[in-house]
Structure formats: C-alpha cells, structure tokens
Amino acid sequence: MKSEWRTEPxxxxxxxxxxxxxxxxxxxxxxxxxxxxxxxxxxNFEISYAESRLHDLSKRSVPEEKYLRDDDIxxxxxxTGTVGRIAQLSKVPCPTIVDGHMIVLRGNEKVTQRYLxxxxxxxxx
Numbered sequence: 086m087k088s089e090w091r092t093e094p095x096x097x098x099x100x101x102x103x104x105x106x107x108x109x110x111x112x113x114x115x116x117x118x119x120x121x122x123x124x125x126x127x128x129n130f131e132i133s134y135a136e137s138r139l140h141d142l143s144k145r146s147v148p149e150e151k152y153l154r155d156d157d158i159x160x161x162x163x164x165t166g167t168v169g170r171i172a173q174l175s176k177v178p179c180p181t182i183v184d185g186h187m188i189v190l191r192g193n194e195k196v197t198q199r200y201l202x203x204x205x206x207x208x209x210x
Contacts, residue, residue: 093195093196097195098192098193098195098196098201099190099191099192099193100191100192100193100194101150101189101190101191102188102189102190102191103150103151103188103189104162104183104185104186104187104188104189105121105122105151105182105183105184105185105186105187105188105189106140106145106147106151106182106183106184106185107145107184107185108121108138108140108145108182108184109140109141109144109145110138110139110140110141111139111140111141112139113139114139117141117142117143118139118140118141118142119139119140119142119147119152119179119180119181119182120134120137120138120139120140120179120180120181120182121137121138121139121140121181121182121183121184122134122137122153122159122181122182122183122184122187123136123137123138123183123184123186123187124161124162124163124164124167124170124186124187125167127159127161127167127170127171127172127187128170128172130171130172130173130206130209131172132159132172132174134178137181140182147182151182151183151189152180152181152182153174153177153181153182153183153189154177154191155174155175155176155177156173156174156175156198156199156202157173157174157177157189157190157191157198158171158172158173158189158190158191158198158201158202158205159171159172159173159174159183159187159188159189159190160187160188160190160205161186161187161188162185162186162187162188163186164186169209170209171202171205171206171208171209172206173199173202173203173206175199190205
C-alpha cells in the first residue's frame with residue numbers, strides 16, 4: 086500500500102514567519118493598548134496571558150500582519166533555558182502581538198495550521 090504522506094521542507098509550508106516588535110510598554114489598559122506576549126508566556130506547550138504586558142499603540146503602531154490569529158504557532162527566539170519553546174495559540178482572546186523575543190509561524194495552503202503546530206511541538210525536547 087502506497088503512503089499518501091508527503092515530506093515537505095518547512096519553508097515550503099510556511100506563509101508567514103516573523104519576530105515580534107519592540108513594544109512601548111505601559112501599565113494601564115486602555116482603548117489604545119494591545120496585549121503583548123513574551124517568552125515567559127510560553128510554557129509547557131501553552132500560552133498564558135497572566136505574564137503578558139501592554140503595548141501603547143499611540144506610541145508605536147503595529148502592522149495588521151503582526152496581530153496574532155487563531156492557531157498561530159509561537160516559538161521563543163531568545164532566553165536562557167527558554168529558546169526553542171513552542172506553543173500554539175488556539176484562540177486569541179483579545180488583540181495580541183508578540184515582542185521581539187518570539188517568532189510567529191503561519192502555514193500556507195499546503196498544510197493545516199493545527200497539524201503544523203503538532204508536528205513542530207513533537208520536535209521539541
């Protein structure tokens with residue numbers, strides 16, 4: 086029986102890959118703030134908003150593609166003991182971005198985003 090599974094290089098199934106922005110942090114939430122996830126938010130293959138911070142949009146605007154979407158894959162790009170951690174955000178509860186210490190991955194039409202997240206998480210020790 087011939088297998089229907091195909092092996093593809095990662096760059097052939099990715100439509101978007103980018104680091105986050107350097108945020109302009111503020112302490113008080115307002116209509117001009119969005120949530121910012123950082124490497125502390127990524128633990129045990131899950132994202133926690135408890136450690137998230139706030140970015141002031143009036144100080145620095147954020148391009149639309151930088152806002153997180155459901156099923157985005159987040160990878161820590163820096164941090165002693167945290168680099169390479171992977172999590173997938175199944176549902177974005179509020180307007181959210183990531184800081185420059187995280188990478189966002191989105192698959193293209195060749196792969197289901199959720200499946201891509203499972204494959205990448207399976208590669209993490």
